[in-house]
Amino acid sequence: MLELPGVDKSAIDVKATDRSLVISAERRSGRESLAAEGVSEGQTLPETKPDPAPLLSEFRYGTWSRSFRFPVAIERDQLEATYRDGLLTVTAPKANKVSTVTVKVAG
Template sequence: MALVRLEPFREIDTLQREMNRLFDDWFIPTTRRENGMTFAPAAEIEETEDAINLRLEISGMEAKDLDVQVMAEAVSISGERKAETRTEEKGIFRSEFRYGHFQRVIPLPVRINNQNVQAEYKDGVLRLTLPKVEAEKNKVVKVNLG
């Protein structure tokens, strides 16, 4: 009989990640479900001293098909990827690309100055530079140790 080492914290961590994914998919309005499939662009966020840098992978779309709205505490990106209509010779068409409307709302870790946002869309990657408000740049929090 083989002994199996019980690691309860690893199991709890796995359970927590799965529960977070479940709640994100069902209760947070970051994506829209179409035919049981979820299409949401992958995102990467980086915080520097002066700004929040946000990158989203939205390949196969043109800039005119995207709607980007920046609030002081969140960014909303929506758009629609349209299917190309083609007719095959034998009447069979297969597509593995996802088409349809999507929306993703990304909460920001700090307040930003949404009047000075810089955006670039190149090679299917949307890059947003979101400058922090002055109060957030110089924000120092005193920690009470006792």
């Protein structure tokens, strides 16, 4: 479970390999979010009031990434991620099958 307050769900990326999980996200400031939507500074959307700029913000803005390595393989096809109320929950079940290959020795 990761706390991601103020992060838009579309800005979260979850990737997995056999034994690792990489989560990356981007938190945009209010002005950056509007710019990404094509609204220039000073311009307001119809029927909305412009939000005043905060005097102090405790949030850090920008991109970040975290990676986790598991001691055993995970089942990538059953990987689930949900984001609600600023909390990202990722469920990564262990793989039940062990892939062992037997090789005949020639000679």
